[in-house]
Amino acid sequence: MSSSGRRDSLLWAAALFACSLALSQVACQPPRRSERLVVASAGKITSLDPAQASTFDALQLLSALGEPLYQLDHKGELEPRLASAPPQISDGGFTISIPLRRDVLFHDGTQFNAAAMAFSLRRFLSIGTLNYVVGGRIAAVETAGPYLLRLRLTRPSTSLEGLLSSINLTPVSPTAYAKHRDQFLNKQFIGTGPYRLTSFQTQQQRLEPFQQYWSTQASNAGIDFINLSNSTALFGALRSGEVDVLLSNSLDEDQRLALHRLAKQGKLREGEGPALEIGYITLLSNAPPLNQPLLRQALAYSLDRQLMVKRVSYGLRRPLRSLVPPNLQAEPLTPWPSYNPQRAKQLLKKAGYCGTQTLTLPFTFRSNVPADKLLALTWQAQVERDLSDCLTLKLNSVESTTVYRQLGEGAFQAVILEWRGAYPDPEAYLAPLLSCSKANGSVCEEGEAAISGSFWTADGLETSLRYSDELRGPDRLHQLREIERSAAGGAAYLPIWLVAPRAWAQRRLSKPEFDGSGHLMLQHLRELH
Structure with missing residues (x-):
């Protein structure tokens, strides 16, 4: 099959791969070969303008084109x-x-x-x-x-x-x-990278090696970057050989585990990039009942992160008790408390709950993010087991675009989100969640803390953030650590886990490699002879 025919097949698959029977039948077909490589990922790319691009796929593509x-x-x-x-x-x-x-x-x-x-x-x-x-x-x-x-x-x-x-x-x-x-x-995109863009559609983009590239030429004949919306379609396309390389974003957790096990068995090649994406819960701190610091602190103690990463990701994610990924810290810092249901109950009692009065907390998860629902169900069951006389979680499912649109309006008491800094530096994680240009006591009225849905700040926090950006070396790291300790005390954000990007390639290809910013280096993918 030609490369254009293969792309047409994949677009057809995006609409029709919902049936597992069809997948099992396709999986029996031999892998298809082409000089060009097909790389698949989840979602759609609506803009390749670097002044607008923000999605995982768009930034991944830009890293190859520019x-x-x-x-x-x-x-x-x-x-x-x-x-x-x-x-x-x-x-x-x-x-x-x-x-x-x-x-x-x-x-x-x-x-x-x-x-x-x-x-x-x-x-x-x-x-x-x-x-x-x-x-x-x-x-x-x-x-x-x-x-x-x-x-x-x-x-x-x-x-x-x-x-x-x-x-x-x-x-x-x-x-x-x-x-x-x-x-x-x-x-369109006209940049300086190892590839140039020769075709753009929402669900497929064609990349050709740029022959006048100033550095090392791409190791392959080109990339067909395919965007499928269905996790099952992505999984099946890699297994069938229709896809040469698959990125892990938005794959269901059980499918990630299956591909990880296949790689361990030598049936696929797996690459892992630096863990720069954090998952966390935002708590609404400027309205009852979570305007009480005791309640937010109690929730911080109620999270069994080890159980969550085991149940949700089968251990492929890592528990996290910091807003900054560990590989961006000179020394590991875990200012958020570990799981302690006894301490959570003490704080809830001190706030007037337990026994005759139970705190009912609405917890929102994004309906189109599979891991969100699993985390919500795990936390709900864990709370029912450990704190049923004090706390009840009421789960709400909302589509992600609605969550992002309403976040800054204070629409959610508690909601799970993720964040990946625009560049690998602690400031790129702390400032977007904590900076505040207008504060009223501990309430942020304007600034990133309000846009992020927590509305939490502390006296002197903004000054500390700005001061840290003037420092270098150990002095800067010390200041950033103090900022994190302050944020952990405020408990308006509850870090949950750390996610590393993964990619799986067919055995005939080289192992996928990632750069220091977590982008798959498409130009390094090559056929093994």
């Missing part, structure tokens, strides 16, 4: 990519100068230089839906020379150096985007 100024290696060290050397800090931390490579072309033949990078950064700051990650830290973007970019900052910022590794800041061709400097270009 590249940032720097990347983080597996040790968390900053490595130049489109930059030619480390950033140069001057003017008391208010100026960052970045020397650029001179041998880079965009996919349309335009030369990459300081003017092109400045165009892209200004565009992102102007129209980017994720421009909040910059946090108002960039006052001006200047071209100090043909290949020297200069950033003037509003305040010193050590985390900004990590931000320069974000794929959202990948440059775009000023020639191709001349008419889109103030509007999105969703279905």
Whole structure:
């Protein structure tokens, strides 16, 4: 079958693979071979504009089509990519100068230089839906020379150096985007990466190796990136050989386990990336009953994370008692308490519950995220077993887009979510959940803490966040640890688990590899001979 025929087959499969009988029949067919590789993932890609892209699939694709100024290696060290050397800090931390490579072309033949990078950064700051990650830290973007970019900052910022590794800041061709400097270009992308985009549809994208790429050429003849909406379809397509490589996002947990076991048996090749996604529960802290800190703290003690990761992910996820992934910490920090139902009951009694009065807590999970429902059911059963005379969980199922839309309106007493920082740095996890521009006591009225649905803050917390961003080395790490301890005491967020990205490949292919930001390196996939 041709590669175009295989893609058509997969699109048909996206609609019809719901039947397990059909899957079992397809699984008997021999694997199909092609010089191009088919890589499958869940969901749809509606925009490939780096000023707008935010979904897992879109960022994964952008990481193959474009590249940032720097990347983080597996040790968390900053490595130049489109930059030619480390950033140069001057003017008391208010100026960052970045020397650029001179041998880079965009996919349309335009030369990459300081003017092109400045165009892209200004565009992102102007129209980017994720421009909040910059946090108002960039006052001006200047071209100090043909290949020297200069950033003037509003305040010193050590985390900004990590931000320069974000794929959202990948440059775009000023020639191709001349008419889109103030509007999105969703279905095209002209960058500098190892692949160029030759076809875009919502459920399939075609990538060809970029022959004028400045660094090592892709190890394969191209990628057909397929987006299927059904976990069973994804699982069956890999088993049947219709898919060469499968990413783990949005797969049902039992199917992840099945593929993990097949890899252990030598029937697939499995790769695992850095664990940068956290799962957590947000508690509404600005309205009764959870405006009582004692109740939030009691809930923090009621979580049996070991049981949750065992029941939900069969141990493939890891329990987490911090808002920052451990591999971004110099030393492990677990400021949130471990499971202690006796302590939870003591706090609930102190708050006036247990015995004659039971706290009924609405707990919302996203209906389209399989792990959410399993976690909700596990926590509900655990509470009924350990705290039935004090606490009852009432489960609510809501589609994820509705959750995100209503989160900042204070619509949910307790809701499970996940977060993956825009770049691998503690600040990219703490600031989006804790920063607050307008506070009234312990209630955040405006800022990221309000948008995130907790509305919690503490006296001096915002000042501490900003101060930490001016520090380096051990002083910065100490300040960040104190911020986390404060957040654990407030207990408006309850970290649950840590998720590492995985990918499975057919045996004839090389083992999937991930970069330091958790993106699958498509250009490293190759046929083994």
